[in-house]
Amino acid sequence: MxxxxxxxxxxxxxxxxxxxxxxxxxxxxxxxxxxxxxxxxxxxxxxxxxxxxxxxxxxxxxxxxxxxxxxxxxxxxxxxxxxxxxxxxxxxxxxxxxxxxxxxxxxxxxxxxxxxxxxxxxxxxxxxxxxxxxxxxxxxxxxxxxxxxxxxxxxxxxxxxxxxxxxxxxxxxxxxxxxxxxxxxxxxxxxxxxxxxxxxxxxxxxxxxIQQAIEVGEALLNHAGGAAIDAVVQKLSGTVAAEGIVTDFNLETTGGFDVGTVTINDVYEMTFWNEYMTLEKNGQRFGTFPDLIMTLDARTAEPIVSAAIHKGQQITVIVVPKENLLLSSTMRNKKLMKPIEDIIKKPILEFCF
Structure with a gap:
């Protein structure tokens, strides 16, 4: 078409x-x-x-x-x-x-x-x-x-x-x-x-x-609750990487960016720099930008941006490998990725290249 x-x-x-x-x-x-x-x-x-x-x-x-x-x-x-x-x-x-x-x-x-x-x-x-x-x-x-x-x-x-x-x-x-x-x-x-x-x-x-986004949205909205999350994961060939309650959340708006962390069940930690950058549990890395790491309401499947997270939410975290996304040539540029490490204080390059 x-x-x-x-x-x-x-x-x-x-x-x-x-x-x-x-x-x-x-x-x-x-x-x-x-x-x-x-x-x-x-x-x-x-x-x-x-x-x-x-x-x-x-x-x-x-x-x-x-x-x-x-x-x-x-x-x-x-x-x-x-x-x-x-x-x-x-x-x-x-x-x-x-x-x-x-x-x-x-x-x-x-x-x-x-x-x-x-x-x-x-x-x-x-x-x-x-x-x-x-x-x-x-x-x-x-x-x-x-x-x-x-x-x-x-x-x-x-x-x-x-x-x-x-x-x-x-x-x-x-x-x-x-x-x-x-x-x-x-x-x-x-x-x-x-x-x-x-x-x-x-x-x-x-x-x-954009057509990929339309297809993902169709999968999400034509189902409800957990079935909607499953449909999205299947569409993108991703995984449900974590589920639970937000037990800690820190956000600072600095330099025109939202920077912070999300903790789930006191064991999973996510970092974000506007977008989610990493997902870890006890030091084990489950996803690293530009992999897709995304939070959804565990009950309704409503996507939740990093700035809207708050303590007590019950969320599901999905991870989609970067290979399954349609990405720009910039996502393969080490020079553009390096500043992430300075912001979130975690290694990035060794995981995404």
Missing amino acids: AKIEIDKKIVEYAVYGGAVLGGGGGGWIEDGLQIGRMAVDIGEPVLYTADEMKDEDLLVTVSLVGAPAAKDKYVKPIHYSRVLDILAQKINKSIQGIITNENGAGTTVNGWFQSAITGIPIVDIPCNGRAHPTGSMGSMNLSELDDYVSHQAAVGGKGTCYTELSVSGSLDKASTLIRKASIEAGGLLAVARNPVTAAYAKVNGAVGA
């Missing part, structure tokens, strides 16, 4: 499947449903497969940058469209397709509202098939191109925190400036960034990952 017409059922599948594939990050289910349904209400967003695009077509990434748990975050639908306008004016080129930075409850449907109001199609080549903490991880290895100039636009916040900016420079510098701006805006910004050709995205992006 080369083209997928989007309706509200597809929105639900994409959001819930994206929530699972977010691995603890990627935004909130309520936000994803709101923006996805709004897109269908006001227009006719269309999802194109990669083979619909010519190699020379220009694609732009849309994303949310910041800390999902920030109490003063404020991003509205108008901000999503505004950033696209700012970026198009900046590069003075027409845009043939919109791609999301990652799969997640809020991020799988990034671009659907913009598509509805502009007619520009969404293209099923996310920058990554799972959520990830840093901008560089969502830039399809553009960080490896010495001469690449990153153009980024960002909008968000309200009142005195309202922020609207355009940045051009090296990928790292531009991403750092956007991240800092998200803090000033109250914690979150809508962003459009990094124009690339469809040919480049096909090689470095996660081709077909």
Whole structure:
């Protein structure tokens, strides 16, 4: 199928499947449903497969940058469209397709509202098939191109925190400036960034990952409770790695990220940097980013992002090997993975490479 017409059922599948594939990050289910349904209400967003695009077509990434748990975050639908306008004016080129930075409850449907109001199609080549903490991880290895100039636009916040900016420079510098701006805006910004050709995205992006999210969401929502969790695990060829009560939870929002730990039954420990990074029991490692580690309510199968965990919850933790996910070339880049170790204070590289 080369083209997928989007309706509200597809929105639900994409959001819930994206929530699972977010691995603890990627935004909130309520936000994803709101923006996805709004897109269908006001227009006719269309999802194109990669083979619909010519190699020379220009694609732009849309994303949310910041800390999902920030109490003063404020991003509205108008901000999503505004950033696209700012970026198009900046590069003075027409845009043939919109791609999301990652799969997640809020991020799988990034671009659907913009598509509805502009007619520009969404293209099923996310920058990554799972959520990830840093901008560089969502830039399809553009960080490896010495001469690449990153153009980024960002909008968000309200009142005195309202922020609207355009940045051009090296990928790292531009991403750092956007991240800092998200803090000033109250914690979150809508962003459009990094124009690339469809040919480049096909090689470095996660081709077909939105359809994978839709399929996972369909498996989840067409079952209930434990059967829904089993259906998701079967769809992704993963495992149920832990079950029990959250006995401890620590979260700190710092530098525009949510960082912390989750303890289950006093024996399983999970670390997260927006997304879940590790799952261990008595020093034995059961999952390591970019493996998918995800928490779901043990009774309802509702996906639970890391920022929404609290003591006393009864949760199930699933783990899906990275080989079973549709991932970006960045997930094989040791240089981009190394900073995780500095944040969570645990080894990563020896497990994921």
